[in-house]
Amino acid sequence: MALSPFRAHKQRVIAAHGRADIPEMDNKTANQYELMLMQLAEHRRKLKLIQSIERKIEVKRTLLPDYVAYVDGVLEGGSGRQDDVLMTIMIWRIDTGDIAGALQIAEYAIHHDLQTPDRYERSTACLIAEEAADTSIKAIESQNPVDPELTARVIAITQDKDMFDQVRAKLLKAHGLGLLKAGSLVSAVDYLKRALELDEKCGVKKIIEQTEREIKKQNSTQQAEEVVAPEETPAAQDEAPVVQEAPAS
Template sequence: MRPTLAQRNQLRKRAAQDAAAAAPAALMEGLNTYELMLAKLQQDQLRLKQVQSQKGKAQLKQVLLPDYEPYIDGILAAGKGSQDDVLTTIMVWRFDAGDFAGGLDIAAYVLQHNLQMPDRFARTSGCLIAEEVATAASIAQKTGEPFPLEVLARTAELTKEQDMPDEARAKLTLAQGRAVMQGLDETAPGEPGQVQTGLDLLKRAIELHDSCGGKKDLERAERLLKKLAGPAG
């Protein structure tokens, strides 16, 4: 049974109060609201384990996520950076469910306060954030679906100072380059300088990781740039 609006508001207030009381770099463990949400998270994780399909898991996460919104809103509003496994897990769930704006809202807080991912994720927070968004973009782009450039740009900005393998950053940069070049041709050259921007991103991705898969994209971008420069020349 879904909580009422009053119950959701009360949960958000309690989460904010607990988060404001917790010292930075401390754990949220022992605080009543956190323990309540952690218990719920563990129950929901058991439900997810019963679903084998990744698409099915994503759909179930879409159903489960609204129950965590009041808690997340309270933490983001008043938190001081206490380590919070509920918050970091829900960030990943939002990415999995396609809520990239919501996931990046949490990501900004996570990176600002240097929160660590639970051990099962086996990656640093910055690397995971970059790869989660880049992977989703790559899947969409390979099937011909557009992926929001603003999501990729925000992810790149948030993670630009984060240490991660070159392959991970290359994957995100490649996705940016492809998003910039999406739909451009001689009849639709985009904004002034857009092709050059896309070309530069594709070059950077290849420089970071030669096997990132962007060489054909770069060749197409270079051909288009030459064609567009031809009449002017």
């Protein structure tokens, strides 16, 4: 059930003031966090009863609004404390295709070196990269591609973080495919080639070959259009010679 505006505001304010220099507010924040953990546990139990991945995603989409005020408060407060609720909601946002919303949390999490809950068994950067890549590739396959600027942001915030080469390759592939859909063929090939360097089994060889052929075709067409045909010389017109009359004497 959605929070009332008053409760949402209260939740955001409490979450935002998680500072040790205000003991009373700090206790309220701790209590709020415990309440959110209990809510999350209940929601996770609900999701475990669902076998369909597609259905799970639909349910997550209906549950996410219950966490908006809390997430906004945590990000606003900037305490940098470990927060399993926040990290789980980041993943849920990616799962539901809200990569922009997930990045709001991801940038905060990486800046403060927050860890993923134990059940994910991956580093924060690795988890963000892989989940965002998977979601982006699925979106492309369903003809609803993610804005390449979003995958570019994921690449930017994870570029100096350690992760498996295969995961980084998958992220680069996702970004390259997004650029391909957007018509940026040359840039797409650059990212796809880098993905191939990191993981030769990432499935981009044929895509690169096809794209390079398309680039050559486009270049040839453009060059042909730029060739200026020699101007035709206008046909000479027969003109009667002009006879200049002698001046009168």
